[in-house]
Amino acid sequence: MSQIPSEFILAFLGMVFTAMFLLSQGLVIPVFGEASKVRKRIRGRLNLLERASNLPNMQSILRQKYLRRLSPLEARLEQLPVMESLAQMIEQSGHEYRAYRVLLLGVVLGSAVGLLLWVLLQIWWVALPVAMAVFWLPVLKISRDRSKRFAEFEEGLPDALDAVCRALRAGHPFNETLQLVADEHKGPVAHEFGLTFSDINYGNDVRRAMLGLLERMPSMTVMMLVTTVLIHRETGGNLTEVLERLSSLIRGRFRFQRKVRTLSAEGRMSGWILVSMPFVLAAAIVFSSPTYLPLLFQEPLGQKLVIGAFIAMLIGIFWIRKIIRIQV
Template identity: 90%
Template structure:
């Protein structure tokens, strides 16, 4: 049996990695967290509230102070297009990286991977897509960490609301309930509620502090909490009872999300099988007939067919994702 050429194995593994990574990103349906469209609507409503009250955006104020503390070169790099959005993602993910360093890391990794694949394979249609995927890996990692942190925050929010209700029944003012949550809990909930308490403690009003919380954690559950608190501050009412009902509503919402994930498991498994089947068959052919597949890689027509099949597979991944999202 002839030995399988190393460049064919590298190209095959590169395509497997790209397809599986995109599939994992596309078919993963979080139990908690909000879709991108929901967060965009929340961001729009938040901007309307800021303009209606003639208040500058808290994140913009903090970013301007942050930029003034940087050296001139780093400040210019941080002001490049899309850097503000990336910096906000990094902050929401709980990291302290600088945005331009994340993109520089992606550029260095993409250049290294592209040059290595080009020197080994001499196939631009393998090196270029692999470099493009590697370039966005740091950003995808930050986005994954942000989604995970949002999920942890929302998972701990009902317990935090219960603690606030107990403190309010005991006679504590609203400001101290935020401090109690920050001291008695752990994770993103304690950190974010501690920041909200610090905002109030350092001179901001409750409205501004709660809007800052919504800016840092743009989710529907946080928006319900902020709306509840702001309405209570303006019109009065039994805040304890409302927060108790809100906690029960959030827990019911989590149960619904878990049920949706269970019902969509069959569709996601079908997506994994459909995408992995061509690679499994190609591996079986490489093992059983080593002289069969190299011809497809060496011939120009075969390279075009492989590239077309890979592009069609990527389209299929996003199509499967769309079908599963509609079913959800």
């Protein structure tokens, strides 16, 4: 009975892992949170506002203060390319890691795993992709934590706005309502509102403090809140009534997103079935007819067919994602 070479077994398992990982990342429609394109557009608008106000970017000021607290070596490492974006991602995720340590951890893990696979298998085209995948694991963990924190913030934002409205009716100024929310609530909402209050309390104006909140939490709901507060400070009006309507609007938006997620459940399940079916059938063939499948991996033409099928599967994953991923 012919045996399947071990390198092709590892390659097959790598294909399974890659397909399942991309599927889990690509077919998740968030109930809360915004797409990366929306966050980039919000950051672009923030830069325009900063330039129009002839004021330095708040994120850049905080970045400079942060670098001055580090040792010379750490400051040089933190000033490497992409470090600023990674540091901002770490801050938004709620962690206090230093950016260069996260990348250093990825380099150490990736090098160790890649070297181990190279020593065991002596196959560079298996060790190198696995090492690169392991290198990005710390960054992916931080990115997932950031998305989770964004979701928790937006989930608690309507209740925080209701608390702000009650405090405004009781006669508290807007600045103190932020502190009340920070004291009475928990999680990212309390933390971010507390930072905004401290920003105002330490001498910044409300405009810069609210724009700082939007920089830390770049989402459409926060942008609506910041726009509402800034317009009220410039034109006046009943802020309590506007915030109540905004809270109702955000809740309605979340209800609609949940409905979209429910309606797209069939498409997401179809994606899981279509992607997992080739691997399940391959495993069934190996167990039922052990001499049937090894020929596909041993022949050069069969190897090319497997690689071509995997590439087509990746295209299909992204295509399914494009079909069912509806951003609201």
